[in-house]
Amino acid sequence: MKDPGNFAIREPAPGFELPDTEGRTRSLADAEGAPATVVFWTCNHCPYALAWHDRLLAAASEYSPRGVRFFAVNSNDAERYPADSYEAMGDRVSREDWPFPYLHDESQEAARAWDAQVTPHLFVLDSEHRLRYQGAPDPDHQDPSHNASWLRDALDSVLAGEEPERAETDPVGCSVKWKP
């Protein structure tokens, strides 16, 4: 993985190798051949992540048929935030119908490599896994009518082979819960 701070728009993503909730190791290489990939940090306890979740599910359901791959990652310190434990992640995925894997970054190395700051924090990659958008799903977690518009705009641009007009926004949410 690359050092934190070296991951900017148009640069290659650092990658990851993380277990999903069924114990299978997933990596960014799984998305080889995809025209676009979305990697986003989320968690179980944050109101921002929860409020935006349905919009991200909808986007994944709509863009997956076009070959776009989605990966959700949880890096929070589960000792201090038990709702974000690996077991709780599995419980949630089995209760809800997630169209993408939910990955556990126990060591927090992926979060550091990607410079994930909050939940949710989205990264949109092109077919060569170069960063094309990073930030929030849309302007307001409280307003579902925004419908993850910033994410969708970025995906539409990447799928059309164009530069997203808005390549970066401020990610808004709960801070990633780092281990002491």
Added chain:
Amino acid sequence: MSTNPEATKAAPKVELLWWSGCPSWERALAELRDEMGELGLDPSSVAVREVATEEAAEREEFVGSPTIRIDGRDIQPPTGEPVGLTCRVYRLQDGRISALPDRAHVRDALTGIVTEGRR
């Protein structure tokens, strides 16, 4: 903005407790102050207090940021949430999840206190 003399007479102690890991408190504070102004309460009277450590969270019985208390009463009393430094999950009136309380709940809580103070 004119101040409601009766409301001023019964000025409640309004507190907003926040934690730096959750950005919603500033918007919550702005909305709280707006609602106070609408009811003739002094918006500048809100006691804004940071909860910065787990020890402080225990001491304050702080279940997440932001927390708004009026005369010591939480505007949405906790329902079993653990004490700690976290973002608080609120439910809006239509059931949506939010990082800050529904303005209508804030208004109702303030209105209730103002009305009590007039009795």
